[in-house]
Amino acid sequence: MTPLLTRADVADLLSMETCIEAVEHAFRLHGEGRADPPGILSVHATDGGFHIKAGILELGRPYFAAKTNANFPANPARFGLPTIQGVLLLADAERGTPLALMDSAEITAIRTGAATAVAARHLARADATVVTVCGCGRQGREQLRALATVRPLTRAYAFDQDPARAIRFAEEMSSALGIDVRVAEDLDLALRASDICVTCTPSRKPILRQRAVGAGTFIAAVGADNASKQELEPALMAASVVVVDMLEQASTIGDLHHAIACGALTPGDVRAELGQVIAGRRPGRQSDDEIVIFDSTGVALEDVAAAAAAYERAVRAGRGLQVDL
Numbered sequence: 063m064t065p066l067l068t069r070a071d072v073a074d075l076l077s078m079e080t081c082i083e084a085v086e087h088a089f090r091l092h093g094e095g096r097a098d099p100p101g102i103l104s105v106h107a108t109d110g111g112f113h114i115k116a117g118i119l120e121l122g123r124p125y126f127a128a129k130t131n132a133n134f135p136a137n138p139a140r141f142g143l144p145t146i147q148g149v150l151l152l153a154d155a156e157r158g159t160p161l162a163l164m165d166s167a168e169i170t171a172i173r174t175g176a177a178t179a180v181a182a183r184h185l186a187r188a189d190a191t192v193v194t195v196c197g198c199g200r201q202g203r204e205q206l207r208a209l210a211t212v213r214p215l216t217r218a219y220a221f222d223q224d225p226a227r228a229i230r231f232a233e234e235m236s237s238a239l240g241i242d243v244r245v246a247e248d249l250d251l252a253l254r255a256s257d258i259c260v261t262c263t264p265s266r267k268p269i270l271r272q273r274a275v276g277a278g279t280f281i282a283a284v285g286a287d288n289a290s291k292q293e294l295e296p297a298l299m300a301a302s303v304v305v306v307d308m309l310e311q312a313s314t315i316g317d318l319h320h321a322i323a324c325g326a327l328t329p330g331d332v333r334a335e336l337g338q339v340i341a342g343r344r345p346g347r348q349s350d351d352e353i354v355i356f357d358s359t360g361v362a363l364e365d366v367a368a369a370a371a372a373y374e375r376a377v378r379a380g381r382g383l384q385v386d387l
Contacts, residue, residue, distance in 0.1 A: 065382030067164035067372065075375040076169070078204075078211055081176040081368050086340060088119055088367035089180060092308075093337025096120070100362030102311060104288055110134030111288060117362030119370070124155035127366040129166045133287070135264040138199075145199065146170055152369045160387060162373045166365075173368040174360055175204030177307065177336075178260060178282040181356040183212045184339050185305060185346045186280035190257035191216045194246060196270070196293070197263035197285065198222035198231035205260045205284065210239050218243045219252035223263075250274035261285050261293040268295040275302075277351040283317045284358045293317055294355065296326035302353040304332045305339060305346060307361045316359040 067075070091097040100117030116128040131148035138145060148166035153159060182190070190213050195202045198220050206218055218235065220243055222228040228245045236243040246252035253259055253274045261270060262284040270281065272295055281302070285293050299321040306312035313319055313329050321327040334344035336356065347354050376382050 063384040064160050064387050065162050065376055066385050067162060067376055067382045069165040069168045071376065071381050072165055072168035072172075072372050075379070075381060076172055076368060076372045078172060078176065078179075078208055080371055081172045082179045082208065082211060084367040084371040085173055085176040085364050086180045086183075087121075088363040089337040090340045091119060091337070092363055093335065093339070093341030093343055097363055099308070099310065102362065104315070109136050113287065115360070115362035115365060117366045118155045119363060119366045121367070121370050125366050125370045126153045126155040127151065127362065127369045129169070129362065129365045131166055131170060150365060150369055152373050162369070162376065162382065163385075164369060164372060169365060169368050169372065170360070171200055171204045173364040174201060174284060174358070175208035176368070177358055177360070177364055178205055178284065178356070179208035179212045180340070181282060181305070181336055181358065182209055182258060182280060184336070185354045185356060186213060186258055187278055187347070187350055190280060192218070192256045193258040193260065194219040194221060194249070194252045194256040195231075196221045196249065196259065196261045198224075198227040199262070201262040201284065202231060202260070203235060205262055205282070206235055206243075207239065209258060209260070210241070213258070215239070215241050217241060219246035219256060220244065221246040221249050221252060253279070258282070263293060264291060265293050266291055269293050270298060271295045272298040272301050275353055277353065279353050281353070281355045282358055283355060286317045286319075287315060287360050289315050289319055292320045296321040296324050299355060300326040302355045303347070304355050304357060305334050305336055306332055306357045307336055307359055309335055311361060312357045312359050316357040317355075318357045
């Protein structure tokens, strides 16, 4: 029998703190050369697309995960449906036996926030307390929740193309985290007052420009998860230290992809992959004045780590609908 874990199951089983530690361990394994490169396939559809990501990790036992996500940004407004929907298969990588099926949207939301938290732990200034979040949907909430886990945040600015979404975000997250969350009516002003900025939007043109970003800022660029999306101005990328989740993937679908395409950067200009920083193989931030960008395209090793953590807790708790495949 194979357990089926719903979105509610995953949310109950996988805390942000647990996911941060799992994702950091996955990146460390990759940085130490103890994890094979994961795979990715993208299929475009009208008004959206499908992303298939797969990878293997040795986590006391060998796990394989394959995730299929549908990403349709207009869903909430058009159909009252989530932007992200999908399913993840977790399997025993020694025998090939399916271990669990689970909702992939919850895994994706939590592990993406966790990856930013891991990057901030290693790349943001130790005294960073103010953050701007661009994009006030579900992922923006997870990003702020994750950052509050690894940095002593005192204030956050919420920016969104829809002012009503930013107002709701500010109200909800102020209450949830007990910090001052304000609506950013002027993004440039908010950036100049911030130590950290997260972009998690479906934008297809730059929303962050070099002129507005101050020295020492840590930027997590999360939204560009396919080749047509872009959030950062190439000139900002060129003026900053760039760390990526995985170089091969970020070079083809991340903000790095656009900087390379216009000649602002080459792959050789990237300082490190995040796993190399965690493993001590390459440097991360080297001064408090450096602008450091984490180009987070979302890699399957994050999914394997998060899904394995949720599965192991489900087994101990007896959670999930048992199905005979």
